[in-house]
Amino acid sequence: MATLSQLYTMQEASLHNTKDDCWIVIDNKVYDVTSYLDEHPGGDDVVLAATAKDATDEFEDAGHSEEARELLESFCIGELDTSSPPIPELEISSKKQLSDYARKLTDLTKRCWAVPAVVVAISVVVGILYSRKK
Numbered sequence: 001m002a003t004l005s006q007l008y009t010m011q012e013a014s015l016h017n018t019k020d021d022c023w024i025v026i027d028n029k030v031y032d033v034t035s036y037l038d039e040h041p042g043g044d045d046v047v048l049a050a051t052a053k054d055a056t057d058e059f060e061d062a063g064h065s066e067e068a069r070e071l072l073e074s075f076c077i078g079e080l081d082t083s084s085p086p087i088p089e090l091e092i093s094s095k096k097q098l099s100d101y102a103r104k105l106t107d108l109t110k111r112c113w114a115v116p117a118v119v120v121a122i123s124v125v126v127g128i129l130y131s132r133k134k
């Protein structure tokens with residue numbers, strides 16, 4: 001008989017993204033791996049980096065063994081509410097925002113470089129004209 005499992009939104013799961021409270025989402029299932037962080041052979045940082053998003057690819061790319069997969073199941077606390085808006089969209093928009101800032105900064109840098117370049121160019125022209133007069 002199918003059991004009713006606890007549903008979590010990606011937004012809710014993403015709040016648990018610290019060393020003391022770490023949830024990850026793999027294959028639409030939610031895992032509380034807080035107690036395993038210190039024991040993880042790949043280190044806690046890679047697991048923490050996989051929070052607040054769908055970590056399926058990261059988990060698969062690490063080439064985990066069957067044992068690792070069984071262990072993972074022991075940390076399952078529920079399933080992802082797939083009707084909720086996915087966080088990756090938020091990430092994409094924040095990345096877009098970041099690239100906007102980066103572009104503005106680049107523009108500003110270009111403009112700031114243009115000012116001394118113009119001053120140098122004017123000085124050179126004035127210098128040439130002045131030396132010709134002599």
Ligand code: HEM
Pocket residue numbers: 024033036040041042043046047050055058059062063064065066067068071072075
């Ligand atoms: C999605 C985030 C994760 C990433 C990026 C990741 C990455 C890695 C990496 C790079 C290794 C190899 C370490 C080495 O050999 O030096 C490893 C090993 C391992 N990981 Fe993860 N891991 C993640 C999540 C998990 C979770 C949630 C579990 C279990 C609850 C787990 C269980 C294991 C185990 C048991 C090993 C030892 C090798 C094996 O049996 O496959 N990992 N992991």
